[in-house]
Amino acid sequence: MEVAPLTPPGAVADVPPYVLALEDKVSTYLPAEQVARIRRAFIVGAEAHEGQTRKSGEPYITHPVAVATILADLGLDAETIIAAILHDTLEDTRLERAELEGEFGTTVAELVDGVTKLDKMRFTSRAEADAESFRKMLLAMARDLRVILIKLSDRLHNMRTLGAKDAESRRRIARETLEIYAPIAQRLGMNKFKAELQDLGFRAMYPDRHRVISERIRAALGNRREAMARIETALEGRLAADHIPGRAISRIKSPWSIYSKMRNEHKSFAQLMDVYGFRVVTDSAMHCYQALGAVHGLYKPVDSRFKDFIAIPKANGYQSLHTVLLGPFGAPIEIQIRTAEMDSVAERGVAAHWAYKTGSSSSNSAQARAREWLSALADSQANTPSAAEFLENVKIDLFPDEVYLFTPRGEIFSLPRHATALDFAYAVHTDVGDHAVAARVDKKLVPLRTKLISGQQVEIITAPSAVPNPAWLESVVTGKARTAIRQYLKHLQHEDAVDFGHRMLDRALDARGTSLDAIPATTLQRYLDEAKLKRLEELLADIALGNRMPDQVATQLVAALGGGRAPVVADAGPAEKIRITGAERGVLTFGNCCHPLPGDDIVGYLSSGKGIVVHRVECPNMVEFRKSPERCVAIEWDRDVSGDYRAQLRIEVLNRPGVLATVAAAIAAAESNIENVEYIERDTSAATLLFAIEVRSRTHLAEVMRRVRRTGVVSGVYRHPL
Template identity: 40%
Template sequence: MIAVDDLIGLVRSYNPKTDEALIRDAYAFACEMHAGQTRHSGEPYVSHPVAVAHVLAEQRLDDATIVTALLHDTIEDTKAGYAEVAERFGTEVADLVDGVTKLTNLQLSSTETQQAENFRKLFMAMSKDLRVILVKLADRLHNMRTIKAMRPDKQVKKARETMDIFAPLAGRMGMQWMREELEDLAFRVLNPEARASIIRRFLTLQKESGDIIDRITKDMRHELEKAGIEAEVLGRAKKPYSIWRKMQEKEMGFSRLSDIYGFRVITRSEADCYAVLGAIHRRWRAVPGRFKDYISQPKSNGYRSIHTTVSGRDGKRVEVQIRTRQMHDVAEAGVAAHWSYRDGVRAENPFAVDPAKWISSLTEQFDAEEDHDEFLEAVKLEMYADKVFCFTPKGDVVKLPRGATPIDFAYAIHTRIGNACVGAKVDGMRVPLWTRLKNGQSVEVITADGQTPQATWLEIATTGKAKAAIRRALRELDRDRYIKLGRELARSAFEHVGKKATDKALETAARNLRFKEADEILARLGSAELTASQVLNAVYPDLAPEQGEAIAQERAVIGLASDQSFERARCCRPLPGERIVGITFRGRGVVVHAIDCESLSAYEDQPDRWLDLHWHAGRHPAVYDVALDVTIGNDAGVLGRVCTLIGERKANISNLTFIDRKPDFYRLLVEVELRNAEQLHSLMSALAAESDVAAVERHREPVRAAASVQA
């Protein structure tokens, strides 16, 4: 573990005016609060927050961020509370620690609807203080660096979440080095064979052709010296994940992939950047279509650099990035450069973006999104897409994702202009609205009074903002017609299963699908944005018609070897739809447990017996037994009504055992055969709503009993 003096020494190296006493106090407080806690690896838990603080200190961040890193788990995992942290370290630190705690509690890899809502919370946390995200990213980076100590199933979950959310977020913030490391660490878990194969091919290539990087670096330095340009040249091979992604995108093998080397030229001035570009293009042939000037058109996170790709030695393509030292600092730190210190004062880097303006530009386009799927679509488009920069006729710059059309351009200027768009001119020439815009083009939007958005625009638009505005306008234009059509569709669907589409039923569907009112459900149903089965399923999930052939029990679980059989653990009786893990047994095959089963603790020291499993997607037959602990009123007909209610939910009662009989209540175990976890949830909700049912919960066997059966 890093000693407090070493941490303070690192901070003092870039900030001699650091509050040493504050950092020392935070270090001691973290040690005190986490005393007795250990990580999966067996190390003292406090080594983790100290390592996170070290990551942030390497980025030359301010004292408040370093202290927050040291304390970031105290409110969540120890007896310390917000008030104690605020009293001892100030409200600024306490607010930051509280923000990191709330972020940690977000399950970002959950279902689409929950994920959209959690992205909203993520952006809210970012808008209050972006340093919360910096601490969270450093926290995730250290967890990924030490992920091998975790269970295999948790490694996969964390790696997938890192690849889908945290790595793109780091890239969007301009922290490219962190994005690359997070991607590579996640790649190591998710596809270790592919990563190892790429590394082996690199080593073979190096043996065959020698150190290409060193040779090209010397060639570049020689050309710059001839041109009288003073600059630093750095070369490197691209990360395994970056190479693998290129292989997938271009559908070609490693041997045919050429641009696997990257070089950076760091100059003294902006003028030198363009001089370097000229010198390199004079010496090597530029690859068409691979030139980007982010100095004249910076990215929204402050990134500035010239990118070009040239054919170097032996025809090898190499990417060259050219930038000044100040541009390089922002390229390394991204939005975090705003807080960076140098020589005891906040670094006055003219290229560092204002975090408040950056997060405002990122979130403003999502504010109008009401639909969860649309919001999530907009977030992912914004986080993952590369940019193109186009001009208005007045010379203003409009930033759009690659592949954007004049429709996206019009809505980026103003929703009113987008709605009234009838055509566009690109560089003075009239073009179709589906034209893909390119960097540097001038776009003029042609509008007309009385024009309204067309449904075909949804296929043309690529930005979340444009799609949301078009959908909203189309709904408003045809709302009444769609509501009438939707009501008829709902009536037909409900009658098909013997129910009525009453106002109350539709209000319940709206609430479950998270819409404000029943008319919104009907309008979307009439416009084909929702299906009748989705609406029906929101009210009566077990009555909605099922599609497809049922999945046989013997092939219900994915992740087993061809010669392995499985059985469900009797302690937890997992159902399709629940997260599961397998434990191998000699002569018995694999026993499948729910991921939260307490019995699994008995196998924590035997990781080689664990298998990462999941249920086959699709329709399962109702053959999976589960026990329910039900307490009902002791009155005539109650048991019959409960059994009828279970039958209505298409669940078969396989056994019924009375546990306790009282003058006013019966307690019994009801064993039912179900299809999946969703049916279980629906059944328990229906039973809990019955007035004669006092309590209902899922019954699981005690841990000791389960362990004795499985040993």
């Protein structure tokens, strides 16, 4: 269907100066026909927003044109500029998407639609962010990066004009900017955007702090302006003397940067010496390294403060050499050395030299790296059903302090600070992570939980039999590793739950004189349909996880089998107990109130969502549990049980030096591991200790207790609770 033009060309007679200024900007890099399309977009937008005003009283159309102007400064394509001018029309005016598509094409309509969906999102803080909305925003970015560029420009203009809002709105928008949008700009390498968003957010959020720090910076600058000019002249003179093309630029750190450093390092303003820094811009990477040598010859470098982000770029594509020198006035000077190309990427990130359709050939480009990151996010969300879990994973990626690591072949991996060898294994490949057993860091064998530092060479050792276990979740910080481990454990848990649920239902049906195999498929399918379950496995897993009672399910199935008659439970004596090996950790948990061990008489209690909680028969809580007999499950230990189980010993000792070491040595000699020790009672002659230990069985616990009694410093050893 063809859509008629929205308004006849030239319907708006007077074109405001701010539109002419936008046209002047885009005409420097866009052909005349594209500039005409942008004028047309203004005419359509102005008519759609007719009568609408901003809080400041200005016509509403001034805002989208200002957003388009910010994007024009970045050199964005015509479709992005047009979409920016029209980005509020679908939500705030009567314009329909079909009309936009007919006038400006599918791409513009999709961009406007994408930004409209983002505008409906409201974030109160990073911790309280609407996880589902956050997921949608990042996936919109993955589909077309220009959506987030429009949104960031929209947020930047709103922050510049925040004064018209009331105090509460200013604080909410500022917090959202500091905690969500500025980090996204940083992750996309858009440092200029990030810096202005942070500073405007800081001023709106903490106006007094911003004012005080700004005044201190101005005062410090007044005292040091001459010193800065002398250093700048000295740097350029040294470059010229060494025949290195380039220029030196002094820069003042922003109030937000200073405030963050004061807060994070617990320092006063007076203790921060590096309020200003310098940037050296040259024409090639080779000249960057030569310039580094030149400035190190001019002033002495500070040890361990050099970073090479040219050879090892940051995750967002940022490249530069960083060094800190001892200046002529005793204060450290931060210097960044980069090429003009690197400088452009550092300021504009993904928007530098925009090449949306073709992409960039450089593997280090901000655009290529942003797309890699967004592609990884899309994969992660496909494997993460929980939006909150997805947000948790993304936050790690959005707020990293990075470490840079090498494979034995020299490949570089960037991981967040505190990443472990296990994180590195999953960064290499999910299969490598799943089968990892240890690592070699700088050719030394280390455990997988070892934290890594920049510059290390890491090699992962794998074994086909190795599989993830729940403890691994405590040893990883990256979203990719966490998602992969959880996915594997959920799969294992599901398999265990199906097997255990099958045994529980069979036991309940056996007590009623039938079995699961004897239930006709049609009867079973009818029951599953009524219960809104897709497969038998879902029913069995629900039973094992305590979401459905096996006796109730068995009763309903037998009733369906008998045409609705009440089932008669066969009096076949005590039902056969279900045997457990302890390896069914996805379904079984062990009560902390009584710490059951292999060899104990045990009973299971069905807890909704948790599965079966195993207790000793003599557990003090069993009196309460037996009031719900339908939740009690007859279980017993299998003959072959392996693994370590937690137990507690109450040990009464003579209070004298070395007694704790003597008892601990006896426990260790019995091949038991001590998890925790605490004093319960203590006086001048005696003390009572509570040891949490790991043992293999009730027999192993008895052996530990015998060895402890033989130490000669013990007056009593008891299992706790009794």
